[in-house]
Amino acid sequence: MVDEFMEAILYVNGVRRVLPDGLAHMTLLEYLRGLGLTGTKLGCGEGGCGACTVMVSSYDRTSNKCMHYAVNACLAPLYSVEGMHVISIEGVGHRKRGLHPLQESLASSHGSQCGFCTPGFVMSMYALLRSNKNPPSEEEIEESLAGNLCRCTGYRPIVDAFRVFAKTNDALYIGLSSLSLQDGSSICPSTGKPCSCGSAATCGDGRFQPISYSDTDGAKYSEKELIFPPELLLRKLAPLKLRGDGGMIWYRPVRLQYLLDLKAKHPDAKLLVGNTEVGIEMRLKRLQYKVLIFVGQVPELNTVNVSDNGVEIGSALRLSELLKLLRKVVKERPAHETSACKAFIEQLKWFAGTQIRNVASIGGNICTGSPISDLNPLWMASRAEFRIINCSGDVRSVPANDFFRGYRKVDMESNEILVSVFLPWTRHLEYVKEFKQSHRREDDIAIVNGGMRVFLEERGEELFVSDASIAFGGVAPVTLRARKTEEFLTGKSWSKSLLQDALKVIQSDVLIDEDAPGGMVEFRKSLVLSFFFKFFLWVSHHVRDVKPSIEAFPPSHMSAVQSLSRPCRVGRQDYETVKQGTAVGLPEVHLSARMQVTGEAEYTDDTPVPPNTLHAALVLSKMPHARILSIDDSESKSSLGFSGLFLAKDVPADNKIGPVVADEELFATDVVTCVGQVIGVVVADTHENAKAAAGKVEVVYEELPAILSIKEAIAAKSFHPNTEKMLRKGDVELCFQSGQCDRIIEGEVQMGSQEHFYMEPHGSLVWTSDGGNEVHMISSTQDPHRHQHYVSHVLGLPMSKVVCKTKRIGGGFGGKETRSAFIAAAASVPSYLLNRPVKLILDRDVDMMISGHRHSFVGKYKVGFTNDGKVLAYDLEIYNNGGNSLDLSQAVLEIAMLHSDNVYDIPHVRIIGNVCFTNYPSNTAFRGFGGPQGMLITENWIQRIAAELDRSPEEIKELNFQVEGSITHYSQCLHHCTLHQLWNELKTSCNFLKARGEVDEFNSHNRWKKRGVAMVPTKFGVSFTKTFMNQAGALVHVYTDGTVLVTHGGVEMGQGLHTKVAQVAASAFNIPLGSVFVSETSTDKVPNASPTAASMSSDMYGAAVLDACEQIKARMKPLAAKLSFNSFAELASACYFQRIDLSAHGFYIVPDVGFDWISGKGNPFRYYTYGAAFAEVEIDTLTGDFHTREVDIKLDLGYSLNPAIDIGQIEGAFVQGLGWVALEEVKWGDAAHKWIKSGNLLTCGPGNYKIPTLNDIPFNFNVSLLKGNPNSKGIHSSKAVGEPPFFLASSVFFAIKDAIKAARAEMGLGSKWFNLDTPATPERIRMACFDEFSSPFVSLDFSPKLSV
Ligand SMILES: Cc1cc2nc3c(=O)[nH]c(=O)nc-3n(C[C@H](O)[C@H](O)[C@H](O)COP(=O)(O)OP(=O)(O)OC[C@H]3O[C@@H](n4cnc5c(N)ncnc54)[C@H](O)[C@@H]3O)c2cc1C
Ligand code: FES
């Protein structure tokens, strides 16, 4: 046994740090944030969001090179980077030192909204630039960002910001080191553009040329790139033995023999390399391992040996290295030898994100034995062999085909380890192909994957199958070999009839139980056949190069095997700039952008905590509906670092809370009504200890019957009390009976919910002051006023003694409007009672489980129309899933009802709505607030009318459009209706008729790929429908140096509110924007503020600020008129000496709004924002995969206050809407998903809930604003923007439906109406494309199950 070397070191941003013993349980992220480097964010803790990305540099002794790569710090064990250099966002650029060009570009391209994701994006891109000698291609840039999520921007500006660093013109890149242009300036190696620094000399090896300037002294960014610390080049790699919490031991052997000795000594030790499996097991499944052996640096496990027979690959090789190796091999070896290598290359493209591939090993993937491993089916198909060594040094070889034994069980004993994998070359006429279908194309685990191989033999004019391997993942508890099919194929002649027969055999070979975990049984079965069909076609296509006599498939069938060609994203933004004063109307950059790109911007979790702070974790119900029989805290009390458990009995004042009605309990008393309901709160010395102690609170329940869907609620009449609402216009009954309607259709539309997935989870830091007499808090909320109210209410304090502050939040989208307040209130109880600061930050899974979603809806409609397509009557019963408390569900339902006309003039309307009570966490506000759901129901039946009449949906829409002066079904008259203008301009700019023709042409030539187009209009009403909420306050101070401090009641959550408000103040005083500062939102500055919601904030707070500015200006006016001043500062100073008050409180109420629900009449909205969108998509009918080829959006925003910010809102809302309609599926344990525990949420992390990535945005993404249409009812003639564009994403949904229609037409189904629920996931798309591969399993009208 080798002696352990104990001093562990790490360089962080160029600074040497000795790593103390005892931190083996810690991640790199915890360590960095503990150092105060809070620029690196915790978004999910499971490697799925990229917010924690840092760059790790290490010295590779084999190649004698420094390697730079992006990693997820949340999964990297701290000691795994021992001896390396970690660069976090703080090491890249800083406002004082100067920003890095990447940061500068991202800020100025409007690529940072809430900013929570921003450091992660910068770091991914930074690592890409540093790891490449040459500038990357645009494609490489997009690939490298696949592991980074952004919920705000819609990605387009991020891509644009980074695109300037791409190699765009090869001619520019020859002899990169210090290129000189003819005019004497240089080309910057990092940007590939002529250098703006003006100095040719520094462009050499420094790689990134500074192009920005320090905020403090205006100096150039002159720091050299942080170099690789010389000590690390010289330092010997030594073994490590270090400890961690709970007796954990961490070993790092650096020789195989030492590893084998360790394994002999600790047979139960967990080996790890990338920790991307083990880390998840420990964090999410709470598995504990006492001994961890990090094998990533054992040279024998990292070797690669290319021989005449194949390539032997060390088991610790990282997947990104594997990719490089295979690409090299493919270039160097004869083509027929590398069929398997190419299949691996293709499969690895869709394997996780870059950060995961940079650390995850092939051995980790193989030894986990996951049934959905992407690589295992390929190892099996390609005849790979695994070399295994035991502790005595005996080596054995196991064919991959025999290695996988059961669910996560492999053929390896506890005294064995995997040394290497041998991948043989393929032979002439041997073909290997990979398959994978997931929810989301990029960075997602497979639903079904596969690896297939066939080795053919020439006999005369025919080809015979000499040998075949067919393996599938995702269809059984283990990667499954389709043995019967393999046997069946062997010896047969390769022909079309073989395909037909083999498809029958495979059905009996791959059987999936009806109640198999994972569900989607019909989809998975169809995929198996579809994949095999694709394989057959692919091989047939290739063999025809060798044997042209082999019977060909029709050319249109080639669409089954043509792989997706993914052009780089492009977008056009078209707007007019109407400048008003110094700043209003200009496309100014978000005021915090420069702080966000450097990681300096602080969020709740980044606030330095006061000494003595405790960390809180919630005790949550595990039952959907149950009586609490007992709560046992004895185990919890003895848990490490425990400081207290607080239950309902401990709440100092009222335990009842609720934003509209007090129908919730802060801590459950007798009965719990959903999984995730808060029963109590535990506080301890650390976050991890608090979670552990909370997990040890034993609650005994008596189970009660639960209601787990809207349909169950309707059947049981389970509605929230007094929520039934009705709107009525004309007389629907009479109209249906009158015979005026040529046709009457009835149907049902159901749509799933949506998780907010703001990047920053909920969190609050609460502390007391003045001996416990006052309570203060910093909260991540859209509604600080509600936090103040809840906390004062549960503690029994006057509101005047409670202050809530919010600097900025990392996204809200409605999710932090009400559902954040109970979290602050829960933290306030221990803080108040113990008189100590308490911090409560929710883990992503807890956040997703307990804080509510967008409401799922069911709409039952009856529509009467004429044969011309004119709609005469609309009768709708509409239900939303409120969950276990009312929260805002009533208002959400009302907005859905008010938007149920979308843009259509319907003479007779009746809408009856109800809020369902279900045993789920309370659903809540989400961008659009019910509007999109109401409109989607309508657009569905509009489509159906088109199908009934065999006309285009666009024609039917136009025929029924509202016009100037139309009266809605709630009696509001439409003024300044720009719908027609918008629609016609869009129709022309997207060349709709041409697009339609081209799509039809494409579809006629492609059997298995179909395209579709759609145009969708929207009209979004702007105002809070509760009249009293339409009020806003602001506080403006002018200082004697001429600078202005603005505070107002709105919260900055990325939407650029503070920037717009500052523009209003700057223009009001006629001063530069830089002279205005908008401070944090605080309840002690502006009281009783409404939540930042309903897209109203710029209108309301802009007007309130303007009011305050006007008051101050009025006071300054007499002096300004009397004397002349050279500057505003001189004027302000003079006013001060004249004792003129330079501070004012501004106030604004939205005029002329009000609605009476009893009569169902009134003006609920101040005005409407109109818009329209065109979308073109392409679907793979065999797998359900889709991509959006083009989107054109046109919106009427009056005279935009800031067109750049508004474009960002439109793109962000659209992509979020695209997630809602086509990607994001919330799955609950309900009757539709019996394999999920009753009432539990499956989709509670980025691992199985998929928001759009960069790869999901339209290839061509164009946004334009309507020109020349000032809005007389908005501040500075602008219009609200946050919510209106969201619904336009339904154009993608209807384009998908159009494409499916073309696929069904191939089956003779013509224009027959069919149902498609949202979200239109690959499962729904594929199953709706009814064909010979799905028909064995489903009927024509099959609809995959949906949690509603
Ligand atoms: C965000 C995310 C996305 C992912 N996406 C995908 C995906 O698209 N496709 C997919 O297939 N997987 C995916 N995974 C799963 C995972 O990344 C892979 O399985 C990865 O290859 C595991 O490698 P690792 O080095 O991180 O394993 P580790 O977690 O370090 O180890 C995993 C297991 O392997 C064992 N092990 C490791 N090396 C050896 C050895 N030499 N001998 C014996 N046992 C050994 C360990 O003991 C451990 O049990 C994803 C994971 C995450 C977190
Ligand atoms: S926090 Fe690490 S990937 Fe999300």
Ligand code: FES
């Ligand atoms: S800016 Fe990307 S998540 Fe907010």
